Amino acid sequence: MxxxxxxxxxxxxxxxxxxxxxxxxxxxxxxxxxxxxxxxxxxxxxxxxxxxxxxxxxxxxxxxxxxxxxxxxxxxxxxxxxxxxxxxxxxxxxxxxxxxxxTITMLELSQQISQDHTSPFREAFLKRLIRGEVENEQEIIQSASFLSKHCIPNIVFLIQGYIDMDEDRPFLFDASSVITNVFRQKFAITAPLSFLYFERYLLLLMRIPNEYTSFKHWSEGVACLLEVIEVLKKDYCIHLFMGIGGVFQDAMQVKESYSQARKARRKPPVQNIHIRFYEDLTKQESLQKAIHYIEEHYDEQITISDVAKYINFSSTHFSRLFKKETGRNFVDYVAFTRIIKTLPYLRKYDYTIEKISSICGFNTPNYFSNTFKKYVGISPTDYRNTQEILFK
Structure with missing residues (x-):
């Protein structure tokens, strides 16, 4: 031959x-x-x-x-x-x-432009990655000219936030840039970061050290994250809330981390109101069924015995298992679920506090206001006066 x-x-x-x-x-x-x-x-x-x-x-x-x-x-x-x-x-x-x-490939095109983190090819590739559109390892290899191997993410954070409207402080017109800059400063020597504006959310795509199978087990990373949250709150009146997905070393599975981050963001947090880990969500089938019931009937006066009966558990056993699996007792979890449901009403509608509390299952407006302040840190009225950050 x-x-x-x-x-x-x-x-x-x-x-x-x-x-x-x-x-x-x-x-x-x-x-x-x-x-x-x-x-x-x-x-x-x-x-x-x-x-x-x-x-x-x-x-x-x-x-x-x-x-x-x-x-x-x-x-x-x-x-x-x-x-x-x-x-x-x-x-x-x-x-x-x-x-x-x-045919001019993405690799060839990317070689003609600047190799910094603002590359449109980098952004396009990352969006395809979290949508699950990257189907083979060759595309990962070709991304090397605009996204080095050590920068390919293995975990996704879904971020939302709001700004306190402080009359003594000038309005922050570019909150997105402030947030990304603070993240980059705090994680400068610990982990490579990428950011995407995606469906009005801010996605943080990070590569944490390979030896960690969970972000929460990486103490240095958790410390940096808490510092970011505190600096933004203290210096810029920016309050962040995020869902954090799992760690996936296979780049083509990063879409799963994104999906998990979305699910985590919608659930009550265990400890820190600003952070919700997907791995903290119960995988116990009966408890998932109970949580679904709570989310469907949050506007009713549901009791622990109602939900326990629905999944054929005794109230005592259900109460103990619920706290173990969710990190919160039943009353707290229901209250937090109701608070989450009130947020769109406070943000998008002119309903009175009385009407919102009634719609979302709170007995009285006072109970709603006190519960809201207990978990969120500010009153419903103050929350209504904040400015939601739209990432776009």
Missing amino acids: GYWLEEFPPITFMNCKEPKTEDVVLIFYEINRLFDWVKINRLKRNYPNSIIVPIVTEHLTYSTGIAIELNLPALLIKPLQKAKFLRIVKKLYTSYKEKQAS
Whole structure:
């Protein structure tokens, strides 16, 4: 085959004994036994840019359908014929050159622009990553020119927030930049960060050290995060609230961390009102059913015995298990769920405090106001006077 390829113009083909992963190589591989198809599949994974042509021995021609399943562009059957071999190679080479001439890849485009964190290619890639649109490792490899390997995120934070409208302080027109700058300052030497404005939320995509399977177990990172929250609150009157997903070392699973962060953000926090970890959400099926019941009936005067009965638990057992699994007792959890439900009414409508408290299941406006202040830190009226941060 080597001699036959010499009929092409010089330097068209060169022998390559140990190709790199990113190289474009024409690989011929003999299929002498069925297991060799497994090796073909492995070659496809290891050399995603390359063109792989199996050469099938005559007694295994019945297995050539596997080539179609593997989406291979061609195959040859022994004994090889020079004319047929050269015809197929010429066709593959022409097809490759046409594709190369007509297609400019994200990798090639990104090489023409600045390599800083504002790269539109970096942003586009990260958005595709959290949407689950990055489907193969080759796209990860190609992202290297605008997103180095150590910056590929393994965890996602979903962030919302509001600003206190302090008459003695000038209005903060660019809260988003303030937030991202404070994050970058505090995490400058601990973890690489990326930010996305996504569906009116701010997403923080971070790569934490590989030895940690949870952000909450990374004490240095947690300390930096708490410092960010405190600095923004104290110096800029910005209050952040976030859901934090799990850690996924496989970049193509980062979309799961985003999904988890969204779910976590909607649930009552365990301790710090500003932070909710997905891993703190109960995975116990009966408790998930109970929580769903609470979220469906929050505007009613539900009791612990109502919910316990709904999932066929005794009230005592349910109370103990609920506290263990959610980090809050039943009364606190229901109250916090109701508070979460009041937020859109306070932010978007001109309803009175009395009407909102009634809509969301609180017995009296006073009880609503006191409960709201207990958990949120300010009264419903003060919250209504804050400015929601819209990340866009």
